[in-house]
Amino acid sequence: xxxxxxxxxxxxxxxxxxxxxxxxxxxxxxxxxxxxxxxxxxxxxxxxxxxxxxxxxxxxxxxxxxxxxxxxxxxxxxxxxxxxxxxxxxxxxxxxxxxxxxxxxxxxxxxxxxxxxxxxxxxxxxxxxxxxxxxxxxxxxxxxxxxxxxxxxxxxxxxxxxxxxxxxxxxxxxxxxxxxxxxxxxxxxxxxxxxxxxxxxxxxxxxxxxxxxxxxxxxxxxxxxxxxxxxxxxxxxxxxxxxxxxxxxxxxxxxxxxxxxxxxxxxxxxxxxxxxxxxxxxxxxxxxxxxxxxxxxxxxxxxxxxxxxxxxxxxxxxxxxxxxxxxxxxxxxxxxxxxxxxxxxxxxxxxxxx
Ligand SMILES: *Cc1c(COP(=O)(O)O)cnc(C)c1O
Numbered sequence: 001x002x003x004x005x006x007x008x009x010x011x012x013x014x015x016x017x018x019x020x021x022x023x024x025x026x027x028x029x030x031x032x033x034x035x036x037x038x039x040x041x042x043x044x045x046x047x048x049x050x051x052x053x054x055x056x057x058x059x060x061x062x063x064x065x066x067x068x069x070x071x072x073x074x075x076x077x078x079x080x081x082x083x084x085x086x087x088x089x090x091x092x093x094x095x096x097x098x099x100x101x102x103x104x105x106x107x108x109x110x111x112x113x114x115x116x117x118x119x120x121x122x123x124x125x126x127x128x129x130x131x132x133x134x135x136x137x138x139x140x141x142x143x144x145x146x147x148x149x150x151x152x153x154x155x156x157x158x159x160x161x162x163x164x165x166x167x168x169x170x171x172x173x174x175x176x177x178x179x180x181x182x183x184x185x186x187x188x189x190x191x192x193x194x195x196x197x198x199x200x201x202x203x204x205x206x207x208x209x210x211x212x213x214x215x216x217x218x219x220x221x222x223x224x225x226x227x228x229x230x231x232x233x234x235x236x237x238x239x240x241x242x243x244x245x246x247x248x249x250x251x252x253x254x255x256x257x258x259x260x261x262x263x264x265x266x267x268x269x270x271x272x273x274x275x276x277x278x279x280x281x282x283x284x285x286x287x288x289x290x291x292x293x294x295x296x297x298x299x300x301x302x303x304x305x306x307x308x309x310x311x312x313x314x315x316x317x318x319x320x321x322x323x324x325x326x327x328x329x330x331x332x333x334x335x336x337x338x339x340x341x342x343x344x345x346x347x348x349x350x351x352x353x354x
Contacts, residue, residue, distance in 0.1 A: 033340035051256035089225030108148035141174035164289020191216035193290030
């Protein structure tokens with residue numbers, strides 16, 4: 001029956017990093033440091049847990065299809081913008097692609113970056129055009145617009161996964177100014193940085209800013225993403241979306257999590273402090289970045305050699321060798337709990353000195 005499957009799905013899809021965890025387990029580490037997935041090591045706000053639990057008896061009903069409570073909380077937090085929500089930012093990306101891309105349409109992606117854009121574009125029948133970043137992994141707006149010319153849409157991630165690098169507001173403004181398609185700015189990690197792109201929404205009609213509750217807000221398991229969209233675009237988004245996006249539990253938890261600003265601020269300040277320590281104390285060069293992870297240049301070692309070495313010593317990190325456009329000597333290390341971060345620093349020093 002395989003011949004019935006669309007050709008886009010005959011190849012392997014998203015690659016999850018599991019091999020290192022297996023090595024750590026075999027080496028006898030029952031509780032390894034899990035620094036490979038950029039998750040938040042801490043549980044969500046107790047208020048979010050409470051809100052989620054409280055709605056469980058009512059899930060016999062469909063959820064509010066307009067996500068009204070969550071949207072109110074978003075406006076409270078960010079100001080009077082237009083918002084859409086979905087099953088993770090990945091769900092937003094899928095829906096946006098549905099509104100814009102059909103067979104043969106071209107989509108620009110600032111590379112190296114998050115792999116899901118390419119997979120989602122392919123699923124929609126579109127074609128990805130890789131736009132290379134500069135040597136320091138930043139984006140040159142003029143080169144970007146030149147390379148992205150003729151595409152309907154572009155993905156740009158800031159802080160970028162896996163490099164951690166952040167674009168200036170001026171760079172994004174210059175792209176919006178000169179690019180003819182729609183720019184999807186993926187801000188999955190923006191809470192950990194200080195750059196504020198939101199005001200650009202007031203000025204440009206071709207900008208969508210994607211955000212997620214998965215990282216800073218510790219709700220990865222509930223799958224909640226949202227986006228700032230231009231007013232003109234909002235109705236088209238809803239036509240392309242599934243009738244119910246967020247479930248009742250996610251809506252309740254995300255609303256409460258967003259309102260608990262103290263909780264998220266505590267997490268963000270801890271992440272920033274550890275990012276500084278990684279920069280200062282890691283023996284290999286760390287790429288300056290603004291996320292809850294850092295990318296480390298382990299040359300002359302190869303990423304695919306050092307990752308098993310670290311796993312053997314109980315620290316699981318991500319090799320960046322599978323990211324197209326990136327040389328094979330970078331690893332990505334999430335900022336975890338203090339004991340996990342200490343474990344990484346200790347083990348990476350041992351490896352460096354051996
Ligand atoms: C984690 C991540 C996302 C997806 O987040 P979800 O909301 O969990 O789907 C999107 N973009 C980047 C760059 C990410 O790292």
